[in-house]
Amino acid sequence: MISAAAIRAKGHVRQTPILTSPFLDEIAGRRLFIKAECLQHTGSFKFRGGWSALSGMDPALRKIGVIAFSSGNHAQGVALAARMHGVAAVIIMPDDAPSLKIDNTRALGAEVVLYDRSTQDRDVIGAKLAKERGLTLVKPFDEPLVIAGQGTCGLEIATECKELGVTGAEVLVPCGGGGLTAGIALALEKHAPEMQVRPCEPVGFDDTIRSLISGRIERNPAMTGSICDAIVTPSPGDLTFPIMQRLCQPGVAVSDDDCLHAMALAFRRLKIVLEPGGAVALAAALFHSDKLPDRDLVVVVSGGNVDPEIFARALAH
Amino acid sequence: MISAAAIRAKGHVRQTPILTSPFLDEIAGRRLFIKAECLQHTGSFKFRGGWSALSGMDPALRKIGVIAFSSGNHAQGVALAARMHGVAAVIIMPDDAPSLKIDNTRALGAEVVLYDRSTQDRDVIGAKLAKERGLTLVKPFDEPLVIAGQGTCGLEIATECKELGVTGAEVLVPCGGGGLTAGIALALEKHAPEMQVRPCEPVGFDDTIRSLISGRIERNPAMTGSICDAIVTPSPGDLTFPIMQRLCQPGVAVSDDDCLHAMALAFRRLKIVLEPGGAVALAAALFHSDKLPDRDLVVVVSGGNVDPEIFARALAH
Numbered sequence: 302m303i304s305a306a307a308i309r310a311k312g313h314v315r316q317t318p319i320l321t322s323p324f325l326d327e328i329a330g331r332r333l334f335i336k337a338e339c340l341q342h343t344g345s346f347k348f349r350g351g352w353s354a355l356s357g358m359d360p361a362l363r364k365i366g367v368i369a370f371s372s373g374n375h376a377q378g379v380a381l382a383a384r385m386h387g388v389a390a391v392i393i394m395p396d397d398a399p400s401l402k403i404d405n406t407r408a409l410g411a412e413v414v415l416y417d418r419s420t421q422d423r424d425v426i427g428a429k430l431a432k433e434r435g436l437t438l439v440k441p442f443d444e445p446l447v448i449a450g451q452g453t454c455g456l457e458i459a460t461e462c463k464e465l466g467v468t469g470a471e472v473l474v475p476c477g478g479g480g481l482t483a484g485i486a487l488a489l490e491k492h493a494p495e496m497q498v499r500p501c502e503p504v505g506f507d508d509t510i511r512s513l514i515s516g517r518i519e520r521n522p523a524m525t526g527s528i529c530d531a532i533v534t535p536s537p538g539d540l541t542f543p544i545m546q547r548l549c550q551p552g553v554a555v556s557d558d559d560c561l562h563a564m565a566l567a568f569r570r571l572k573i574v575l576e577p578g579g580a581v582a583l584a585a586a587l588f589h590s591d592k593l594p595d596r597d598l599v600v601v602v603s604g605g606n607v608d609p610e611i612f613a614r615a616l617a618h
Numbered sequence: 619m620i621s622a623a624a625i626r627a628k629g630h631v632r633q634t635p636i637l638t639s640p641f642l643d644e645i646a647g648r649r650l651f652i653k654a655e656c657l658q659h660t661g662s663f664k665f666r667g668g669w670s671a672l673s674g675m676d677p678a679l680r681k682i683g684v685i686a687f688s689s690g691n692h693a694q695g696v697a698l699a700a701r702m703h704g705v706a707a708v709i710i711m712p713d714d715a716p717s718l719k720i721d722n723t724r725a726l727g728a729e730v731v732l733y734d735r736s737t738q739d740r741d742v743i744g745a746k747l748a749k750e751r752g753l754t755l756v757k758p759f760d761e762p763l764v765i766a767g768q769g770t771c772g773l774e775i776a777t778e779c780k781e782l783g784v785t786g787a788e789v790l791v792p793c794g795g796g797g798l799t800a801g802i803a804l805a806l807e808k809h810a811p812e813m814q815v816r817p818c819e820p821v822g823f824d825d826t827i828r829s830l831i832s833g834r835i836e837r838n839p840a841m842t843g844s845i846c847d848a849i850v851t852p853s854p855g856d857l858t859f860p861i862m863q864r865l866c867q868p869g870v871a872v873s874d875d876d877c878l879h880a881m882a883l884a885f886r887r888l889k890i891v892l893e894p895g896g897a898v899a900l901a902a903a904l905f906h907s908d909k910l911p912d913r914d915l916v917v918v919v920s921g922g923n924v925d926p927e928i929f930a931r932a933l934a935h
Binding site for chain 2: 315316317318320321323324337339340342344381401405408409565568569570571572573574575605606609612613616617
């Protein structure tokens, strides 16, 4: 499915570059190879999954339109993919989502339906709209086509690392529901089996790391309290967890402060813009490499949709 | 020479991506294809020229070491290229250069010699050091190997645009002494002759645009007064100007405010970090496209070595 997604993606999904910096290598004490998914269309890897879902679904259903729940990056990924396919997209977003993300989703042509998190149930709103209009739901991570789309990032890592002469490496991936982590792990299982994928998360929201350790799906005690909004999810998915359990080792949980510091270094040394959730794996590589096996690190930086105010905080770091 | 430089560059110089955004296309009223040279090693295209000069020079001379004058990006490009060749680099920098650029140049292993712009003559200092130690001068732009190195950016533009289906286009290039502009124009003359290169500059420092109009080398009245420090040069070079005169049409001069605005949009829409001088061509494309022929625009964003304070100003835009 990943190979098929890659064929459908050709010419539509951007192949993102791997960046390096001798300054960052010095901080980490080893070589870092940074896969810059913030440079993907819509500013995050989520477009890969959105494109895969839209391009891979039944054309008759697609024509009617799609619906998605998201407070941000998945919303934009699905909205752009729908627009590029010329079909309607309805995105259910909480009314307290970052205004930049709401604006972008609208500007990409989607119909945004806002709901109040405290009084309304998005599932009810979504199910009603989907039924009334015949829309197909595109889930953010627990959906085979979406996992396959995110896996195309893993195919690129395998190819690009081979060109760079990097073989054995730990691969650090920012992890929310696990779509990107599972997709990359599946791609590397076949194309770079000597690489080891490790999900990274914010401290206090390390449900996947804890689940990998305990062997069963663990949940986060809260859904707020981190600046890493893009990757705060209640738990790994029913589809993504078994894949990660088979193929991944736990990564490192990092603090919000680590993320801001990593964002500042990415600004200074790589000239890329990261959002906090997109910087967790880089923060792990830079400030916690002592907790990882001593070999090269491939680091996925997964998104850059950050408000100027938060970015200014990182710059002041 | 450009083709030879590209062969020497393989595996050392980074092939930078072309980025796009439907939001930026909407502002410009046409398609923009943005060549992200800020993602080059050392954060600017200057590494291309530095690598070309070091890799192309007489190995016996190279072994003794090189010397360069620069307030910033050329310094870092030559310093890293020298380090990667395992040879010494001395860089003469004004003592009021941005501290980030001085620090980086030192951190890349170069010996930095600071001078006072108001009381000391850098040419005298440089000539003395070069003579005493037998160092070879690597000029920032008026040097065939350096122009050839910058030209490799043009080869990539030709190849990448062909893949994207872009043929006829105006190619906007930030222009200081003209090394990058001339190099790209030479590469495209052969590999994409239907493209038209246009140098872009800051208002009040538009020596090259005025020179192209008058047909002779014009000078800027001052050397300070723009935030675009990277591309404020007294005049186009003796080598670069005839090339630009034969191959280029005048671009657009943009204000500092235009540059800050373009930096903010590159942050928001492309997730890349630009310095003011690196953003002049993007500013021209976004805010002055009415002064340009009505076709696709290829826009080179040439560097991202900006202090956090200036970047914060752009974010507040």
